[in-house]
Amino acid sequence: MKSNFSNPPQKKLKSNFKNPLLFLFLCLFTSTFTAQEAERSGSLFIIGGGSRPASMVERIIRESGLDEGGYAVILPMASSEPDTSYYYAKRQFTELGITNIFKQVYDSASTSNVQKLDSLKNARLVYIPGGDQDRFMKAIAGTPAAEALKANYRNGGMIAGTSAGAAVMSEDMITGNELKHPEYHSTFRNLETQNLELKHGLGMLQDVIIDQHFVKRSRYNRLLTAILENPEVKGIGIDESTAILVRNGTAEVVGESQVIVFTNPEASKRASAGKLAGEGLKLDIYLHGDKFELEEK
Numbered sequence: 001m002k003s004n005f006s007n008p009p010q011k012k013l014k015s016n017f018k019n020p021l022l023f024l025f026l027c028l029f030t031s032t033f034t035a036q037e038a039e040r041s042g043s044l045f046i047i048g049g050g051s052r053p054a055s056m057v058e059r060i061i062r063e064s065g066l067d068e069g070g071y072a073v074i075l076p077m078a079s080s081e082p083d084t085s086y087y088y089a090k091r092q093f094t095e096l097g098i099t100n101i102f103k104q105v106y107d108s109a110s111t112s113n114v115q116k117l118d119s120l121k122n123a124r125l126v127y128i129p130g131g132d133q134d135r136f137m138k139a140i141a142g143t144p145a146a147e148a149l150k151a152n153y154r155n156g157g158m159i160a161g162t163s164a165g166a167a168v169m170s171e172d173m174i175t176g177n178e179l180k181h182p183e184y185h186s187t188f189r190n191l192e193t194q195n196l197e198l199k200h201g202l203g204m205l206q207d208v209i210i211d212q213h214f215v216k217r218s219r220y221n222r223l224l225t226a227i228l229e230n231p232e233v234k235g236i237g238i239d240e241s242t243a244i245l246v247r248n249g250t251a252e253v254v255g256e257s258q259v260i261v262f263t264n265p266e267a268s269k270r271a272s273a274g275k276l277a278g279e280g281l282k283l284d285i286y287l288h289g290d291k292f293e294l295e296e297k
Contacts, residue, residue, distance in 0.1 A: 042153035043247040044204055048212040048257075049130060049163035050240025057092050059254055060125065063245060064158040066093075070124035071100040077107070077139040078131030078164040089129040106145040108138060121148040125158045128165030134175045136168055137201060149202060159204060166212045166238060172230065173201030174211055174222065186213075188221035191276040196225045205246070208234050208294060215239040215258055223262055228276045231267035234294065236260075242288075252291045259286045 045060050061067050072093065079085035086103045093101055104120060106112065120126065126149060128136065140146050153159050159169070167173050177197040178188060188195070198209075209230070211223045214237030223235040238244060242255030253259045261284040268278035286292060 041248065042155065042157045042159065043245060044153075044169060045158060045160035045243055045245050045254075046166045046169050046210060046238060047160070047162035047243040047255075048166060048214055048238030048240050048259075050213065050216070052092060052162065053241060053256065054092075054096065056241070056243060056255055057096060059245070060127075060158070060160055061093070061096060061098055064125040064160075066098050066100075066124050071102060071119075072098070072125040072127060073120055073123040074101060074103050074127045074129065075106070075136075075140075075145075076103065076129050076131075077105055078133060078136035078168075079129060080131065080135070085129045085131060089127060104145075106140050106143055108141070108143065110143065110145075112144055117144055117148045120145060121151045121155070123152060123157060125160060126152055128159070128161035128168065130163030130165055132176075133164035133167040133173055133201070134177075134199065136164060137173065137199065140202075141200065146202065150204075153204060159202075162243075163212050166210050168201045169204045170201045170208045170210050171203040171206050172198045172209050172233060174209060174226065175199055186217045187219045188225060191221055191225055191228070193229070193271045193274050193276055196222060196229060198226075198230075205294065207232055208236055211235065211237045213240055214260055220260075223260075224281070225276060227262045227264040227281070228269050228278045231264040231269065235262040237262070246294065249294050250291055251294055253286045253288055255288055259290075260284070261286065261292065 043063060066072060074086050074089050076082035076085035082105055090101045104116065149159065161169060175197045178195050179197050180192060180195045209226045211219050216239060219237060223237050227233060227235045237260040239257035242253065242257040242259060244251040244259055245254055263282045264278060265282055266280040268280050270277040284292065
């Protein structure tokens with residue numbers, strides 16, 4: 001691009017814009033280039049956990065372009081047993097004829113070589129299996145691998161993840177911990193102030209919080225808490241064996257169950273004796289094939 005418009009003299013540039021036809025052409029050219037850049041941006045395949053039907057894995061393969069070539073990288077750092085996590089994640093792809101799949105493991109102290117980072121950056125698919133999302137972020141946050149992941153997405157790759165691998169997709173990440181109740185429960189028992197723990201995720205999505213295993217484990221309380229205390233975000237609860245395919249700001253539901261979306265359009269929040277309340281909250285329920293926008297237009 002720069003070679004076509006290499007360092008034009010300032011005086012000449014001003015005189016050219018006096019020609020309305022040239023100005024119109026440049027505007028059209030710029031808008032076309034912007035649209036082409038958007039088309040080259042990547043996609044996210046965010047799975048709510050549970051089993052992954054073969055049809056879902058086939059969709060990942062097709063949408064990522066793995067059926068046409070290239071390779072996939074699996075990052076199993078969310079698991080306490082990364083080798084086992086890698087084995088089972090890989091097996092679903094190999095059963096469908098995709099064998100060009102590799103494991104990479106990073107930690108906060110790792111100094112990865114350029115070749116390894118380059119392979120992560122250029123993979124057709126990067127897949128993050130389940131486990132503990134906080135464990136995954138402690139391993140990768142602030143490392144060159146995190147930047148390579150973002151570069152992969154910007155350059156048109158697909159970043160996919162299930163369960164913990166889904167939670168890490170957003171900038172604000174649910175850890176699953178309750179600040180007021182250290183003992184772990186799969187869902188919140190109350191709607192309470194200052195109880196939800198959020199940490200930084202990968203930041204592939206802004207102004208969104210992802211929750212997983214959503215309908216099966218009745219995680220409504222913690223996602224409602226999230227949008228009451230963070231009204232600028234859209235709370236997306238993805239059930240098991242279900243996913244959203246995100247491309248250019250639009251999410252498409254893929255799978256067997258539902259995706260629940262909570263929003264707080266009036267930024268409503270009240271509290272009394274530590275309990276939360278709000279009015280005008282919005283709830284949408286989506287099924288396979290449905291689409292919704294991640295940002296209001």
